[in-house]
Amino acid sequence: MRRMSKIAAVTMVGALALTGCGSNSGGGGGGGSSSSGGSASEDVCKSKTDGDGPKIGLAYDVGGRGDQSFNDSAYAGLEKAVEDLDATCVEANAQTDDNDTTRAERLRTLAEGGVNPVIAVGYLYSPAAAKVAPEYPDVDFAVIDGYASTIATDATNLADLTFAENEGSYLVGVAAALESKSGKIGFVGGVDGELIQKFEAGYVAGAKSVKPDIDIAIQYLTQDQADAATGYENPSGGKAAAEAMYQDGADVVYHAAGKSGLGVFQAAAAAGDGNWAIGVDSDQYLTAPKDQQPRILTSMLKRIDTAVLEAGKAVQDDSWKSGFVTYDLKSDGVGYSTSGGFVDDLKTQIDEAADQIKSGEVTVPAKPEN
Amino acid sequence: MSVVRRAVVVLAAPVLALVVAGLIVSGLLLATGDDVAGFWRVMTTVPSERSIVAIMNQSTILYVSGVAAAIGFRMNLFNIGVEGQYRLGGFAAGAFAGQAWLPGYLNTVVAILVAMLVGALWAGIAGVLRAYRGVSEVISTIMLNAIAGSLIGYLIKRWGESTGNATNTKAMPEGSRIGTVAVFPDSPVELYGLGLLAVVVGVGFWVLLNRTRFGFDLRATGASESAAVASGVDTRRMIVVTMLVSGGVAGLIGLPVMFSQSYNYGSSFQTGLGFTGIAVALLGRNHPVGIAFGALVFAYLSQQANLLNIQAGISPDIIEATQGIIVLAVVIAYVVVRRYRVRQEQAQVARQLDDAPPGAAPASAATPAGGAR
Structure with a gap:
């Protein structure tokens, strides 16, 4: 029993450390030396706490901010919205052992924090957004790459922002x-x-x-x-x-x-x-x-930044469009x-x-x- | 020792561990320049009704996972493969239920059996390899985890269907789904119907350990393999059967979410629970009640991770670190408390010997069990 606990503890810590390495080596590979790095001080959502524009809530996908790719493209949208729309923002990170309930909970927490719109990055949020959107009719929800509007077909506050990758x-x-x-x-x-x-x-x-x-x-x-x-x-x-x-x-x-x-x-x-x-x-x-x-x-x-900015603008102008919105080459959504x-x-x-x-x-x- | 004193000693370790873990995490937050006050504000806020239900849901899943791991641990079998077993079991159940070969709840019941069977067989491979070829179950189960992931990927790509960008098995018919239980009338989050499985598994685990011959053999082999062999326990058979039971329980882990929420196995299936289960079993000292406590702590922490992230701007990685620290702290705290208890016992025996008439008891009888010095 005792020996077992020790072996188990060592293995557990080893496993945790390995997972840690897995996600950290990315930062070490480039994030650390890059200009868009992930340190809290440069975060527009933390440095700017009041503005007249919309308050945008962004739930990241696995990988999170600092991936210099998918999630960072969404973050770039926040930066633009803060600048162009005088917006403020709140961010939330995904966990690798999420399920639909924890994802839904993340979106609810954002919605209750007074943000509008709530933008979820990644199609995995689709079932969660489809469940949460009808609960908060006054908040608009968007899922990047999503298919949420095929599940909650009646929701008028739910959009799927897809791209012609x-x-x-x-x-x-x-x-x-x-x-x-x-x-x-x-x-x-x-x-x-x-x-x-x-x-x-x-x-x-x-x-x-x-x-x-x-x-x-x-x-x-x-x-x-x-x-x-x-x-x-x-x-x-x-x-x-x-x-x-x-x-x-x-x-x-x-x-x-x-x-x-x-x-x-x-x-x-x-x-x-x-x-x-x-x-x-x-x-x-x-x-x-x-x-x-x-x-x-x-x-x-893949101009997720444009999609985020436009979602913020749509809330500001009261021109939210539900259902699928496709960003393709013609609309400069990809390039x-x-x-x-x-x-x-x-x-x-x-x-x-x-x-x-x-x-x-x-x-x-x-x-x-x- | 008196009952009160005994209870204090039993509770001392987990409480000590949590306090130490709390201090270490605070230090960690200070070092990374995070909002320590915000951390404790969020952690000590009473959760909303919705969160309470979510914590209960997550606890039931983690509990089953913890028990699956603990069954092996009790016999010194380190089944790291719970992860692969529950995913493969969940996939098999999802695929089976989606085919709707059987009507209504019969479909559900058979799907649950399929999940247990597949989980058991997958674990059984490692058991047989260990029993008859001496392959370490740690290595083989880790490899089987990787194989399970690829196997599911292949099968689902071949026969699954896609919903938007997600890929999944066919959704099960409405009649086979299990509803949710509303704990609070206004909460949008409700309890998974199959969460009840956790209670069944818990009671079953207790009965198995304490009221069956198999359980006795299991504990005996875990305590001392040579002694068990000497008293006629067939350890090879025990290894295989234990792995089968452990894997069978593991097969259940993914089912509550699947039958009450997603209705299929697909991209959004929750992974990582098998590894968390190891930590939960460790935290609960492989005891049916202890594991429940461990599951609750872990579920609470991962539920608060969202709030911490959004309300205090603290990365959820901190929660993962916290969970790791708690596990370490618990193991260390138990060693410390056990040493303290042994010393107390030795002192007590010594006192009694001093009081006894001279020349009565030989000193050798005074060494308490497990006497570490």
Whole structure:
């Protein structure tokens, strides 16, 4: 019994420490040295406590603020809203062992704290938001990537803000194929599911539109739908996957894996000249450490920041729209970044592809072929 | 020792542990520049009705998880695989219930049995490997956890369906769902109907340990394997059966949420409960009542994590750290209190010997059980 307790305690602490390492190495990999880091003092929600604009409540997805990707794109929206709308904000973090009840509880706590709108980042919040929205008819709810309005069909205060990630990914796929010398490129996805497959499908279609016989290595960090931590909070897994691709001859790797993508950049920096990585959601060139910046070709922009800002504005103007709102290439909801200037010589071709999508000449698939 | 004194000693360890943990966490918060006053304000506020129900819900789930781990611990079997067992069991039950091969509640009952069976078999693999091939159950269960995750991922991708961006098994028919119990009339959060499973599991665990031959063998093997073998316990069989029972209970962990809330196994299935269960069992000293206490503490902490985060701006990571600190503090506190008790007993025996007529009792009889010096 006694020996057991000791072994158990050691293992428990070991497990806790390992989880800690898992989430911290991301910060160490870039967050610490970056400008948008996660320290409390720069947090707009803490530094600005009163304003005439809306009070926005934001519930983050797994990975949280500081992932320099998905969640940080939402945070960028808060920063804009604070500046443009004189808004104030409250943030809440996800826990990896959340269930629908704890997620709903988070949204309720936000709603009761007097915020409007409540914006939940990530589709996992959909069932929770669908349950909570009817309980607070005076507060507007939005779910990024969500499908909540298909569950609570009567709610007039509930919106799903979705993105045409496949269109944005198509553009960076074009860039990847144009830049690749080896004829081999890669894709690292977080959780192998509907959402990330949209990125994959667009990327593959874009690359093949330039070089139909291009070789594309595809790897997901987990097949396990419920394991968001391994998918999106796992820089070492991202690094291992990308390293293998570079060693195998791929010279451009695109990631759609949130914080795990920081590992892809590390691998790109280690692989050195002639090898590139492509960021996702935010303009990741801006937050990458100096040694990785020269390796970040471009980033697929998913303008969650715009969606957050517009949700705040809609509450301010009393023009809330419920149901699905789609941000696509046409509405500038997705795009690609040019920071670093590495795609300047490819710009004409990428923009041409963008025009074809906007005009409807090209339809980008949302699901991988096989 | 008197009853009062005994009770004080029993309660001393957990209380001491909580106080020490509280002090350490306060220090941690000071060091990170967080709002210490805010932390204690939130932690000591009486939870709202809604939160109380949420805490009860989470406690029942953690309790089942704690018991699943404790069954193995009682026999020195470190089943880390509760995590994989409950997820695979939950998935199997969700997939089965979604098919609606059976009508109404019959479907529910069989789905529950399926969950237990699958959890038991998954744990049984580790049990058989340990009993007949000497493979450490710690290693094999960790690996089985990883395999379970990938297996579910594969199966659900192949046969599951998608709702928006989420992927899940087919929703179970309305007739097989279990309703919720309203504890407070106005609370939007209600008690999971299958939370009752926790009571059944708790009573069953107590009866198994204290009123069955299997339970006696289990405790005997845990206390001393060689002594158990000498008295005729088939330890190989015990290892396999214990793992089966542990895994069977583990299979139940995910069911309350599934049958009362999500109605399918999918992206939003709650993970990590198996690991938390290990800590809960440790906190509760593998005792049916102690585990309930441990589950309550952990459920309370994770419920307050949201409030801390939103009202005091403290990261939920602090709550994870707090849980770890409490577990460590409890283990240390028990060692300290046990040493104190042993010394007290030794002193008492020595006193009695001094009072006894000279030449009566030999000194060797005075060594108390488990005499650590």
